[in-house]
Amino acid sequence: MYDYPANIITALKDFPRVSLLSQKTPLEKLHNLTNFLSKDENNSTNFFIKRDDLTSLAMGGNKTRPLEFILGEALSKECDQIIITGAVQSNYCRSAAAASAKLGLGCHIQLENRVLDMDSTYHKNGNVLLYKLFGAKISYFPEGENENAADSSLLEISKYYKSIGKKPYIINLSPEHDPIGALGYVDGIKEIIIQCKNQNLKIDGIITASGTASTQAGILTGLALENLKIPVFGICVRRNKYDQKKRIKKVVGKLLKILHSNISIKDEDIHTDDRWLGKGYGIMSPEVLDAINLLAKTDGILTDPTYSGKSIAGLIELTRQNNFEPNSNILYLHTGGHPNIFAYESLLNTSS
Ligand SMILES: Cc1ncc(COP(=O)(O)O)c(C=O)c1O
Known part of the structure; x- marks a missing residue:
C-alpha cells in the first residue's frame, strides 16, 4: 500500500x-x-x-488548489490586485474572483471570445453572472486562441492599475511562465x-x-x-x-x-x-x-x-x-x- x-x-x-x-x-x-x-x-x-x-x-x-499557491505568491509580494484571463465561461476566473473577494484583493477578469456563435445565455449566465456577484471588473479580448496576445493584454491592463496606485499580480495563461x-x-x-x-x-x-x-x-x-x-x-x-x-x-x-x-x-x-x-x-x-x-x-x-x-x-x-x-x-x-x-x-x- x-x-x-x-x-x-x-x-x-x-x-x-x-x-x-x-x-x-x-x-x-x-x-x-x-x-x-x-x-x-x-x-x-x-x-x-x-x-x-x-x-x-x-x-x-479544480482551480481552487492552484489558487492556494498563486494567491499565496501574490500576497507574499504584497500585491492587492489580481488580473486574470480566460474564456467567457471560465471556472478559473470565477474561482479567482471568489478567492480575491475572500482575501480582500481586487480582481480584474479579461474574457476571451473562445467559443463562437453562442447565445446570449452563454454570455450572461453561469460563471459570467458569478464574476459580477464576486465584484470582479470585466474586460473583453476579441481573440480566443492567442495566449501570448492575451497575456500581453494583461500587461497593458496592469499598467492602468499601477497608475491608480495598485500593486497588480498577473495570472498568465501561456505555459512560458513559472507554473x-x-x-x-x-x-x-x-x-x-x-x-x-x-x-x-x-x-x-x-x-x-x-x-x-x-x-x-x-x-x-x-x-x-x-x-x-x-x-x-x-x-x-x-x-x-x-x-x-x-x-x-x-x-x-x-x-x-x-x-x-x-x-x-x-x-x-x-x-x-x-x-x-x-x-x-x-x-x-x-x-x-x-x-x-x-x-x-x-x-x-x-x-x-x-x-x-x-x-x-x-x-x-x-x-x-x-x-x-x-x-x-x-x-x-x-x-x-x-x-x-x-x-x-x-x-x-x-x-x-
Ligand atoms: C472545470 C475544469 N476542469 C478541468 C480543467 C482543465 O484543467 P487544467 O487547466 O489544469 O488542465 C479546467 C480548466 O479551466 C476546468 O475549469
Whole structure:
C-alpha cells in the first residue's frame, strides 16, 4: 500500500500559500456507474471519484488548489490586485474572483471570445453572472486562441492599475511562465495518496480533463516525486493530443525546475486522448451530452459541457473499449465546472 507522501510535503514546504480549501474533498466509490458499466460484456472495472467539484470555494472545481499557491505568491509580494484571463465561461476566473473577494484583493477578469456563435445565455449566465456577484471588473479580448496576445493584454491592463496606485499580480495563461498553479495538484495528489492509504485502496489509473495542463502536470509530478507508477489519462478539452502532450511536457519541466527536483518524467508516461474534444474547446458533442446525462442519472453527479462532461465521456468510452485491466480500480478526478451548465441551457435542455 502507499507510503505517507513525505517527498511531496518536503517539496512544497517553502512555497507561500493561502488556505482556500477548508477540508479534503471526498474520494469514494462510484457505485452506480460501476454497476451500470459492468453490465457491458467483459468489463469489471471499479470506478472511484475524487470530488474536486466540491472544493470549498464558490461552487468548487479544480482551480481552487492552484489558487492556494498563486494567491499565496501574490500576497507574499504584497500585491492587492489580481488580473486574470480566460474564456467567457471560465471556472478559473470565477474561482479567482471568489478567492480575491475572500482575501480582500481586487480582481480584474479579461474574457476571451473562445467559443463562437453562442447565445446570449452563454454570455450572461453561469460563471459570467458569478464574476459580477464576486465584484470582479470585466474586460473583453476579441481573440480566443492567442495566449501570448492575451497575456500581453494583461500587461497593458496592469499598467492602468499601477497608475491608480495598485500593486497588480498577473495570472498568465501561456505555459512560458513559472507554473506556480501546477503546485496545486502536486499537493492534490498528496491528498489522494493519503485517502487511498486510509481506505486501503490501490489505484490503477487516473482520468482527468486536461486543458491548461496544470492539473495533469501537477498529478504526474506528484506521483513521480513519490515514485508511484500510476498512469494518468488526460482527456483533452482544449487542443489536440499532440499539442497537449507537448504542453504537459513543458509544464512538467518547468515545475520540476521550480521544485529543484532532478527527477524526470518520460514522454511515454504522458497520456493524452483527444477523442472527446469534438469540434473544439467549449463545443459539446452528442457523446458528451449522453455522458453528462448518464452520470447525472446514475449517481446524481453533475458534469459540464466544456470540461468534466468530456472527461466522463472519455471514461465511459475507454471502459466500453476494454482499455482497463479486469478488476482494476480507476479514479476519476472530477474537476468541476458546474456553473457553466447554466450557460449551455439551450443545448442541455433536450429531455422532457
Ligand atoms: C472545470 C475544469 N476542469 C478541468 C480543467 C482543465 O484543467 P487544467 O487547466 O489544469 O488542465 C479546467 C480548466 O479551466 C476546468 O475549469
